Amino acid sequence: MDGHGIRFGTDGWRGVMCDDFVVGKVELVAQAIADYLLRARDQRPLAVVGHDTRFFAEQFAAACAGVLAGNGVRVLAPARALPTPVVAFAIGQYEANGAIMLTASHNPPVYNGIKFIPEYAGPASPRITSEIEAHLARIQPSGVRKASAFEAEECDPVPSYHEHLKELVDLDALRGLRVALDVMYGAGSGVMREVLLGAGCEVDALHEWRDPLFGGLMPEPNDANLRELKGLIASGGFDLGLALDGDADRFGVVDSNGELLSSNQVLAVIALHLLEERGMRGRIVRTVATTHILDDIASAYDVECVETPVGFKHIASEMLGGGVLLGGEESGGLSVAGHVPEKDGLLADLLVAEVVAKSGRSLGETLRRIYERFGRRVTRRIDVEYPMEAKERLLGELRERPPERIGSLGVLEVRTTDGVKYLMDRGSWILVRPSGTEPLVRAYIEARDETDFAVLEGWVTRLLGTGA
CATH class of the missing domain: 3.40.120.10 (Alpha-D-Glucose-1,6-Bisphosphate, subunit A, domain 3)
Known part of the structure; x- marks a missing residue:
């Protein structure tokens, strides 16, 4: 309407x-x-x-x-x-x-x-x-x-929010952790620092003042916008870097070597920590565009992994039904059992800090162990300008005439929960999903190795008519 x-x-x-x-x-x-x-x-x-x-x-x-x-x-x-x-x-x-x-x-x-x-x-x-x-x-x-x-x-x-966080995160374990923090001139200013200092962390903060122009950047914690944070961490002495978007509902996490983790990687780290180290149980809920490594982690602990359409409102609906341990999306949203059914970047960042503090390992080492156990994932999202009037025709062709194979990968299943998703051999998948408000189509790709990923990426770029 x-x-x-x-x-x-x-x-x-x-x-x-x-x-x-x-x-x-x-x-x-x-x-x-x-x-x-x-x-x-x-x-x-x-x-x-x-x-x-x-x-x-x-x-x-x-x-x-x-x-x-x-x-x-x-x-x-x-x-x-x-x-x-x-x-x-x-x-x-x-x-x-x-x-x-x-x-x-x-x-x-x-x-x-x-x-x-x-x-x-x-x-x-x-x-x-x-x-x-x-x-x-x-x-x-x-x-x-x-x-x-x-x-x-x-x-x-x-x-009261700070007190509530103590029920969700072992803040005592964070004592002595050295954290580089970038709140990106946003609403997390002050609030996140207060939690970290109260937990006994040493904090070096960036952009903790109001700038309605956000330093000339979008207040989105991605690789390009967190260069200053990564540079600060690379100077040495930090256990990790944490970032928040403009309203602090999305997270950003940087390892001690200055490498940014993807949202999918962060979700995997937190999910495994809650299941293995804390011994918690409950359903894992992810959107259709989010990594399937969560499915493998859930399976290893005999819990269900639920797929929803894109949008945290769908994850929230599952959380309101009860029995959800973690809900997450590849765009940087997370909530967990016992919390409000709204994505919370502060909570996600603090849970990652708990992982680092309790494991005594870098995030890179934690990810290496996850990949050894569950297999590596190569993921990417491609955004392509696409005429509004041509979107439905594209989706119709993908639904009605799916290929039997893409390269050496057989197409095993077609899902239409949100857009069109092909599940393929060797754990690979492609999702093509148009924006509802912009002349834009988004394609999500996940594969187990660079070779399969390159094949799928080539197919997607030819499909959408771009050399991205």
């Missing part, structure tokens, strides 16, 4: 500030959320309104709070920028009916976004999003109800 030119993606609505994302449209979305919160309620709803460190974040948050208050919703507002997972945690702490978070996560600095986090403290389900979209479609700008003057109640969920 498209109301007022506002389109909700996999995690709320995002747009370019001063073009699409403006106060008037933000107030429309806030009104739709207020209408959702007020539906069939006998008591006055309570909502938390948080924001990250982007330009005009406080003003957008205040606009949302004003609309909620104008509709009779009681509003709690943190006094500083906070990570998305901390705002989600605050819902349970204050027994709120939901939260609004102003963030565009890891997108470029010109973007901002708004997302609704329901009372279960995870991403809004498709049903809830559809309800909010339906409210939005009925609202006219003149129908937005705003409080003329009010002050939101101030709240600080950080101390």
Whole structure:
């Protein structure tokens, strides 16, 4: 549904500030959320309104709070920028009916976004999003109800969040660990340092101040954007490097030698640690685009591995059903049993730090041992511009006419959970999945060695008409 030119993606609505994302449209979305919160309620709803460190974040948050208050919703507002997972945690702490978070996560600095986090403290389900979209479609700008003057109640969920982390991570084990930290000018500033220092770590932090331009980079913890962190670690003396994206819901991990681990590698390290070292049990949930080494690890401990469509909301749905030990996605999202069903970069980073501290090994050595036991994985994602009108034709051909073989690899199974995925010999697979909002197709490739990977990569690049 498209109301007022506002389109909700996999995690709320995002747009370019001063073009699409403006106060008037933000107030429309806030009104739709207020209408959702007020539906069939006998008591006055309570909502938390948080924001990250982007330009005009406080003003957008205040606009949302004003609309909620104008509709009779009681509003709690943190006094500083906070990570998305901390705002989600605050819902349970204050027994709120939901939260609004102003963030565009890891997108470029010109973007901002708004997302609704329901009372279960995870991403809004498709049903809830559809309800909010339906409210939005009925609202006219003149129908937005705003409080003329009010002050939101101030709240600080950080101390309780810190205490909660002690239930999920052995923070005492981190004492003496030397950590290089890059919060990428984002909402993790201060919050992550406080946890690490409280655990007795030595911390050298980068970019721990507000810069709405994020140093001229996207606040995404990838190899190119973490060059300064990797350089700091390469200078010597650090046990590991940790990073967070703009709203701290995604993680980045660098080994003591300055090498960045992929999100898939981090998920494997944490999953094995929870199963083997802690002796925990429960289902492993991963998205269709995430490494199958998690399947092999789960099988070794006789636990189920569940595949979902892309988007942490699908992982959250499984977590809400109970019995999940770990949920993760290749884009850098993770949550675990006992935590809110929302991805949390701080938690993921701290669990990796626990692995390093308790094992006494570098992450590279830990990965080597994992590969010796479960086999190596070579993975890559390829993003290709592709005409919107041609996407369905591409998927139809892949579904209806799959090849019998790609090189020497036989195609064993075709899955259509989200996009089209070919499972092949020797543990290899390809997923082709179009973006729902952009003229873009993403292809994910995983193989056991470089030879098989090169064959699959060549087939994908020919399929999509690129030399990537």
